[in-house]
Amino acid sequence: MSNALKAKELLIRAVECDQNARILxxxxxxxxxxxxxxxxxxxxxxxxxxxxxxxxxxxxxxxADAIKARVNGKLMLGxxxxxxxxxxxxxxxxxxxLFGKYMDDKTVEIMLEEPYMTQNYQYQNLVxxxxxxxxNCPNLKYFRLITKEYQDAKNPDQQRTNLGQIKGDLExxxxxxxxKYEDSLHDRKIYLSNGYIIKIGRGLHFYKATNxxxxxxxxxxxxxxxxxxxxxxxRNSSAAS
Amino acid sequence: MSNALKAKELLIRAVECDQNARILxxxxxxxxxxxxxxxxxxxxxxxxxxxxxxxxxxxxxxxADAIKARVNGKLMLGxxxxxxxxxxxxxxxxxxxLFGKYMDDKTVEIMLEEPYMTQNYQYQNLVxxxxxxxxNCPNLKYFRLITKEYQDAKNPDQQRTNLGQIKGDLExxxxxxxxKYEDSLHDRKIYLSNGYIIKIGRGLHFYKATNxxxxxxxxxxxxxxxxxxxxxxxRNSSAAS
Numbered sequence: 346m347s348n349a350l351k352a353k354e355l356l357i358r359a360v361e362c363d364q365n366a367r368i369l370x371x372x373x374x375x376x377x378x379x380x381x382x383x384x385x386x387x388x389x390x391x392x393x394x395x396x397x398x399x400x401x402x403x404x405x406x407x408x409a410d411a412i413k414a415r416v417n418g419k420l421m422l423g424x425x426x427x428x429x430x431x432x433x434x435x436x437x438x439x440x441x442x443l444f445g446k447y448m449d450d451k452t453v454e455i456m457l458e459e460p461y462m463t464q465n466y467q468y469q470n471l472v473x474x475x476x477x478x479x480x481n482c483p484n485l486k487y488f489r490l491i492t493k494e495y496q497d498a499k500n501p502d503q504q505r506t507n508l509g510q511i512k513g514d515l516e517x518x519x520x521x522x523x524x525k526y527e528d529s530l531h532d533r534k535i536y537l538s539n540g541y542i543i544k545i546g547r548g549l550h551f552y553k554a555t556n557x558x559x560x561x562x563x564x565x566x567x568x569x570x571x572x573x574x575x576x577x578x579x580r581n582s583s584a585a586s
Numbered sequence: 587m588s589n590a591l592k593a594k595e596l597l598i599r600a601v602e603c604d605q606n607a608r609i610l611x612x613x614x615x616x617x618x619x620x621x622x623x624x625x626x627x628x629x630x631x632x633x634x635x636x637x638x639x640x641x642x643x644x645x646x647x648x649x650a651d652a653i654k655a656r657v658n659g660k661l662m663l664g665x666x667x668x669x670x671x672x673x674x675x676x677x678x679x680x681x682x683x684l685f686g687k688y689m690d691d692k693t694v695e696i697m698l699e700e701p702y703m704t705q706n707y708q709y710q711n712l713v714x715x716x717x718x719x720x721x722n723c724p725n726l727k728y729f730r731l732i733t734k735e736y737q738d739a740k741n742p743d744q745q746r747t748n749l750g751q752i753k754g755d756l757e758x759x760x761x762x763x764x765x766k767y768e769d770s771l772h773d774r775k776i777y778l779s780n781g782y783i784i785k786i787g788r789g790l791h792f793y794k795a796t797n798x799x800x801x802x803x804x805x806x807x808x809x810x811x812x813x814x815x816x817x818x819x820x821r822n823s824s825a826a827s
Contacts, residue, residue, distance in 0.1 A: 469800075472800055472801070472802065472804045473805045473806075476802050476804075476806040476809060480806070480808075507800050510798040510800040510801060511800050511801070513798070514801040515802070557751040557754070559710075559748050559749075559752050560713070560751060560752070561759070562717070563710060563714075563717075564710065564717055565721070
């Protein structure tokens with residue numbers, strides 16, 4: 346497909362998502378579409394045509410900026426709806442029990458900011474979170490993961506391979522996935538498009554390993570000992586919009 | 587502790603379990619207690635004393651035989667209460683959904699006949715089953731696993747180590763564990779002391795692996811594809827006794 350066609354397709358989908366309140370996906374699509382259009386314009390020899398395209402690009406950029414403002418607005422914390430302090434070695438907490446009830450059929454998009462995705466148990470925690478999403482959010486259409494890029498010394502492709510497996514699996518379930526690498530990321534956050542924001546100090550990774558391995562708690566994390574962390578759940582002030 | 591003291595302790599506990607309808611544990615304790623007493627008697631030089639002990643041993647053997655008859659009676663199949671046919675590649679089945687409701691606060695003893703306990707995923711399935719027991723059966727006191735002995739070529743202690751981890755973990759939760767190796771075992775069966783018997787053609791191991799590994803279904807087995815198997819649940823005819 347030519348750059349122009351790719352750009353057109355991406356931008357049509359961006360506008361569709363925008364109109365359907367799927368703002369995270371719209372944001373990704375505008376960015377990708379504009380980049381494609383830029384490439385095409387740069388290869389266009391006709392000065393007049395180029396100027397016409399640049400005006401179109403400016404329009405899309407304005408839309409993308411408006412979307413960005415909406416996304417940032419959504420990410421503003423509103424009122425606290427739940428606070429749980431987990432003490433070191435506490436048990437009884439799994440994702441479902443902590444925040445499952447906020448993941449519902451109104452959740453169309455999810456953004457997860459989770460800096461560390463480098464170890465097997467961390468990919469497992471991600472799958473565990475996504476299984477909860479697949480169970481509770483039948484209308485989920487878009488998932489964005491923001492994490493730090495990581496290159497394992499022995500297996501440099503490990504992170505991309507594992508996240509690629511997860512992406513491929515979700516896309517087979519008709520959930521679009523965007524993975525964004527941000528090396529300065531520190532805070533953990535889960536944004537749900539129904540207006541809830543879940544902030545856990547340690548993100549998804551607040552469990553201790555079972556010791557010995559084959560013990561109650563290997564699979565069912567309600568039996569796992571936890572690390573100390575706080576779980577705050579906020580309802581976005583513009584949730585109704 | 588001397589053989590005589592060990593035997594005494596085991597046989598006292600056997601009688602206690604016997605009186606409390608914990609017949610599986612009583613059976614194990616009678617067998618062990620009688621074996622200890624035999625050793626002691628064989629070392630007793632006084633002919634008269636020895637005869638006295640042999641009479642006692644005969645009494646305990648009679649009790650053990652009576653227990654065995656009760657255990658066998660309990661293992662007789664009664665009326666079918668549920669039948670589920672799982673087809674190849676079906677999804678939607680986890681242990682809880684299939685038979686969790688039969689595991690309850692009246693389940694004081696569980697016996698699991700599961701010939702194959704040799705691979706990591708099989709130990710994981712066992713832990714998954716025991717987590718369900720720990721969740722649903724607050725009064726569980728005794729668990730007996732019957733399986734085939736297995737020596738891994740590279741790691742001959744693997745089976746004993748892993749099952750030892752599970753045994754140690756359950757015993758910290760005040761559940762006594764007996765592991766019995768039977769090389770001729772083929773059929774899979776779960777016996778619950780509340781009178782239910784769960785027979786699954788493939789035992790606990792009727793799941794396909796996730797492919798690729800990091801996919802929905804890695805943790806939550808409701809999303810896993812299954813192998814073809816039948817699940818029959820029986821209610822023992824002497825369940826009320």
